[in-house]
Amino acid sequence: MMNHPTIWNSFSNFYSASRTQIYLNKCYRSINDPTADKNSYENCYPFIYYLEHGQTYYTQAKIAPLSIQPVLMFYGFTQLLKACVLTSDPHYPENTGVLAHGVTTRKRKKQQYEFLQDEVKIQKNGLYMHALDKVFGIKQIENERYTMKSLLTEIPELYESHHYLFGKKSxxxxxxxxxxxxxxxxxxxxxxxxxxxxxxxxxxxxxxxxxxxxxxxxxxxxxxxxxxxxxxxxxxxxxxxxxxxxLTKSSECSTLPEVMLHYLLLYNLSMICRYETEWWSELLKTMPNEDYPLILQFLSITQEKIPFLIYQWLTSERFSTQ
Structure with missing residues (x-):
């Protein structure tokens, strides 16, 4: 397994316009793009900039206070995901609809709010569904709403905590x-x-x-x-x-690609961190329930795992998912 600095060193293999143009050309030819030469030439720098910008966000998240890490990681994540999309959609972003996050949350949190019971709702348009289609070949999903608990249960690195906190093996x-x-x-x-x-x-x-x-x-x-x-x-x-x-065979999100589980969790955490300041600050200071340890561990895991999963997809899995 590559640790955090090493994985970013590996990403630097893409920081060569000539090599990245060859890589994108191969990507576009695999989807029978008739203008692969032109598109790979035009997209090599946007692709590199997405990766560079994503790395900058993650590097800053590594040294940032916990209170603002979700925002930095979510925006870093979206940059890496856009790089993946660009390998399968040479015209991205073709319209403003695919620039939106593609996810919504409750506008105002209720009293006695618990993160684990909160939900996100998937929108038909936006980066989320566009990435599911272009990166993972999934055009439809079974459900539009997912609870935070169901998403966290599907993160394998949290299985021991899930067993300890809830008495169930995941x-x-x-x-x-x-x-x-x-x-x-x-x-x-x-x-x-x-x-x-x-x-x-x-x-x-x-x-x-x-x-x-x-x-x-x-x-x-x-x-x-x-x-x-x-x-x-x-x-x-x-x-x-x-x-x-x-082990959660009936979970509504058990078959979602793990990258997209992290997307939904980080999106909601970034929104809470920005717009629910009082609740977020009290959570970090008082640690009242199971929300805190799971959020804390998830943020530590996703900081390492998303760059790993994205790099694996770009290098060894991109051409096996066609």
């Missing part, structure tokens, strides 16, 4: 052994499925071909390498360096 580690992923057979009880139904369920969600063998352990053989950004509800734990399976 993930199981997929142990790799002889090119097979091993799970305890108890996963079938958790999912309330037979082995065959479990196989069908995972195949429908991940779009992978999976074979399952039942013995002392449940062994899964998968027909291709697992990707960091593509096979939800299987997600990658950045610090343990393992793939994990979400």
């Amino acid at each position: 993930y199981k580690t997929l142990q790799l052994h002889n090119n097979r992923y091993q799970l305890s057979p108890s996963i079938l009880d958790t999912y309330q499925m037979t082995a065959n139904r479990f196989k069908e369920h995972l195949e429908s969600k991940t779009k992978l071909n999976i074979s399952i063998t039942e013995s002392e352990l449940l062994e899964m053989e998968i027909d291709q390498k697992l990707l960091f950004n593509k096979h939800a509800p299987i997600r990658y734990h950045l610090f343990d360096k393992n793939f994990m399976l979400s």
Whole structure:
């Protein structure tokens, strides 16, 4: 795993106009763009500037007080995401509609407000849906509203905290052994499925071909390498360096790409930090409930994980998601 300074050093490979033009040309030819040469020439500097600007925000967030980190990280994140979009949409931004964030929250927080119960709503237009389409090939989503608790439950690095705070397990580690992923057979009880139904369920969600063998352990053989950004509800734990399976099979966001989970969480936190100053300040000072530890840990995780996931997509996954 690359740590924070190293991942940004890796991004600097893109800070060459000539090499980035070649990279974008390859991207545009993969989507059969008839003007790939022209578009790659015109977009090489905007692409570099998105990455540079994103890095600047994240670098400042690293040294900023916790109280303003969500704003810096959200805007840094949107710059990195726009760079990804530009690799699949050579005319981005083609209109003002795709410049909006594409997400809304409650305008005013109610009394006795709890972050975990708060919701975000997805809009039809804006960066969120545009990125889902252009970066991840998802044109429709099952739900328009997501609670903060449901989103945080899907962050694999928070699974231990989720267990401690709520007494529920949110993930199981997929142990790799002889090119097979091993799970305890108890996963079938958790999912309330037979082995065959479990196989069908995972195949429908991940779009992978999976074979399952039942013995002392449940062994899964998968027909291709697992990707960091593509096979939800299987997600990658950045610090343990393992793939994990979400146990929240009925969650409305269990199949969203993890990058887009972070987008929704950071968007709401950045809005709270800017416009709900009293509640935000009291949370940071009084630590009244489960909101504080989960927000604190999430901000620490997302600062490392989003640059990692974005870099993996740009370098090793961009051409495997077509």
